[in-house]
Amino acid sequence: MLQQVNDFINKHQLLEKNTKIIVGVSGGPDSLALLHFLWNHRTIWNVHIIAAHVDHMFRGKQSEEDMNFVKKICEAHDIPFEGVQIDVSSHQNSHGVSAQVAARECRFTYFKQMMEKHQAQYIALGHHGDDQIETILMRLVRGSTWEGQAGIKAKRAFSNGYIIRPFLAVTKEMIEEYCFKNNLQPRIDPSNEKATYTRNRYRHTILPFLKEENRNVHERFQQFSEALLEDEKYLQELTVDKMNTVIRRIGVDEINLKISSFMNMPNPLQRRGIQLILNYLYGEIPSTLSNIHIESLLTLLSGNRSSGTLHFPNHLRVERSYDDCLFTFHEMKNSSFCFTIDGPGQSILPGGGVIITEVWEHYPSDKTGNNYFIIDPDTLSFPLKVRNREIGDKMTLKGMKGRKKVKDIFIDRKIPMKDRDIWPIIENGTGDIIWLPGLKKSTYEATDRSKGRYILLQHKGNQRLGGKVE
Secondary structure, eight states: OHHHHHHHHHHTTOOOSSOEEEEEOOSSHHHHHHHHHHHHTHHHHTOEEEEEEEEOOSSTHHHHHHHHHHHHHHHHTTOOEEEEEOOHHHHHHHHTOOHHHHHHHHHHHHHHHHHHHHTOSEEEOOOOHHHHHHHHHHHHHHOOOHHHHTOSOSEEEETTEEEEOGGGGSOHHHHHHHHHHTTOOOOOOGGGGOTTSHHHHIIIIIHHHHHHHOTTHHHHHHHHHHHHHHHHHHHHHHHHHHHTTTEEEEETTEEEEEHHHHHTSOHHHHHHHHHHHHHHHHSSOOTTOOHHHHHHHHHHHHSSOSEEEEEEGGGEEEEEETTEEEEEOOOOOOOOOEEEEOSSEEEEOTTSOEEEEEEESSOOTTOOSTTEEEEOTTTSOSOEEEEOOOTTOEEEBTTSSSEEEHHHHHHHTTOOHHHHTTOOEEEOTTSOEEEETTTEEBTTSOOOOOOSOEEEEEEEOOHHHHTTOO
């Protein structure tokens, strides 16, 4: 076992000399053996060892005795000890998570604090090869990302250093034998036998069958994990390169995705691209996010519907509108607005951009296109109003007979749903829509060029609307 663990440490470069290691010690066989192993090898590696114990307070006096047990062992061997009691049940109730998730969150928060306090480079945990088998199988059955299906990483970044797991190379049986040979008498958590926990069911039913088929099955699963992580790293690099061409970061909590470009990417990169976006927005993926969310999103993007909305955990909203897909934490707010244009000057639009009003003494013949609207004040009723759309809005378009719904104009021009409610609509004093800035003009635009006075309206859109106007 000693040789296997040392080879594993060297292969994965788990340790560097002249560093500090926080060892998470529950008092059970795995963590106690890990503490003993690292303590006995501290001079070889020239490392400084600190033991850290978290009492989750699930088992009352019994769990408190676990902490005192670890503390006494550390005192007997002059091992620096840190311990804490945390009311995990209160954390569970206040955050609405499972007991296991709450315990993990509290435990890792404490480990982070210990790393910072001692300026340690590593947190060493006692996960072993059997844990790896259980984890991979559970994630395959439950559904996970490809990286998640690779199971437990031997080394991963954490706080200002790394979490390392030197015992992934060995089995539970080998660890128990190590404890026996070194006269270690670990504490046993009775909850490890309860069938109510999913992991325990895998441990007591599936794992024995696999070991009967191949007593070294843990080595096969570890090789699978490492190969999958290597492939995943390469595919992630390809994904980053591709995604940089199809996404536009709007802010720290918003991303816009060009659907057509995204769907041209190979399928393996699409799934990883979605994961990349979620990692960026969430920072830390919530435990309630599952593969079902990813599948729903890919269905939304690949379907024929031009619009749709998905609600992800922690209030992340995903909106499809034509060729755009917006990921945002921003809440939808009432965008209703209505104000008058009183005279020359600038009118700031709620959605960004401005309407500029000028008075001209001749016809501004060079001001063409849908971002300009020329008014003959003698033929138009006032005041002019700027408002957002209303149900049933219609306008008489320049060069066309009859009236057309504003809704249909938005659809024809593929205006994203998020922009329609903030798009300015200009109406005259009798309530007729005369202009959709950047999109369409009405028959109310001045055509007589012989007058001595005109009003020129100019629309300058913000970045979001600017890509859609002419």
